[in-house]
Amino acid sequence: AQSVTQLDSQVPVFEEAPVELRCNYSSSVSVYLFWYVQYPNQGLQLLLKYLSGSTLVKGINGFEAEFNKSQTSFHLRKPSVHISDTAEYFCAVSSSGYSTLTFGKGTMLLVSP
Amino acid sequence: EAGVAQSPRYKIIEKRQSVAFWCNPISGHATLYWYQQILGQGPKLLIQFQNNGVVDDSQLPKDRFSAERLKGVDSTLKIQPAKLEDSAVYLCASSSRDLGFLGELFFGEGSRLTVL
Numbered sequence: 407a408q409s410v411t412q413l414d415s416q417v418p419v420f421e422e423a424p425v426e427l428r429c430n431y432s433s434s435v436s437v438y439l440f441w442y443v444q445y446p447n448q449g450l451q452l453l454l455k456y457l458s459g460s461t462l463v464k465g466i467n468g469f470e471a472e473f474n475k476s477q478t479s480f481h482l483r484k485p486s487v488h489i490s491d492t493a494e495y496f497c498a499v500s501s502s503g504y505s506t507l508t509f510g511k512g513t514m515l516l517v518s519p
Numbered sequence: 520e521a522g523v524a525q526s527p528r529y530k531i532i533e534k535r536q537s538v539a540f541w542c543n544p545i546s547g548h549a550t551l552y553w554y555q556q557i558l559g560q561g562p563k564l565l566i567q568f569q570n571n572g573v574v575d576d577s578q579l580p581k582d583r584f585s586a587e588r589l590k591g592v593d594s595t596l597k598i599q600p601a602k603l604e605d606s607a608v609y610l611c612a613s614s615s616r617d618l619g620f621l622g623e624l625f626f627g628e629g630s631r632l633t634v635l
Contacts, residue, residue: 412561447628449626449628450610452623455623506567506575508564511559
């Protein structure tokens with residue numbers, strides 16, 4: 407079985423500050439990891455994904471994430487956030503050999519001026 | 520390229536009534552998913568279709584929920600009878616190939632259900 411834990415339900419930050427959204431996963435096999443973003447009243451949109459190779463993954467809108475197998479983590483980072491980054495962010499995991507995507511509960515990023 | 524289309528966007532019903540949601544995936548996408556997103560939680564997979572066959576429906580409450588994708592294109596999710604705990608956003612997603620190789624699901628805007 408696979409699961410995802412997003413420790414923070416809300417993360418408030420000021421504009422232009424750095425941010426890190428935490429994600430930990432559990433799985434008995436190799437994993438593929440994803441971050442999705444959901445803007446208000448919209449569907450989910452893929453930010454970035456880790457399938458294999460380099461553990462540092464760059465995505466859209468200046469976001470990046472680092473896969474850490476020993477800590478079973480896949481934290482999302484951005485060096486300088488904008489007001490427009492205000493949204494809910496979901497971490498998700500899929501195990502090799504399976505196609506089911508399991509989502510965390512989400513982290514609401516609140517960027518204020 | 521048109522995205523995943525869902526309707527209706529909003530629906531309010533009384534408990535024990537029935538409701539149906541429709542989804543049209545991106546053209547050519549063989550895999551279609553229905554997710555349930557309850558307020559404050561992440562999306563939970565209800566059912567996954569590959570063309571018109573069911574791949575995974577292990578979390579679908581089959582006593583009240585049903586879904587079909589008869590021609591391998593659009594899909595309908597039905598709830599009958601609805602319960603208060605069915606209040607949620609129902610998300611449809613599609614992908615063009617096996618998730619393990621591509622990893623990207625394309626989501627519609629969702630259908631928000633309120634059961635009173």
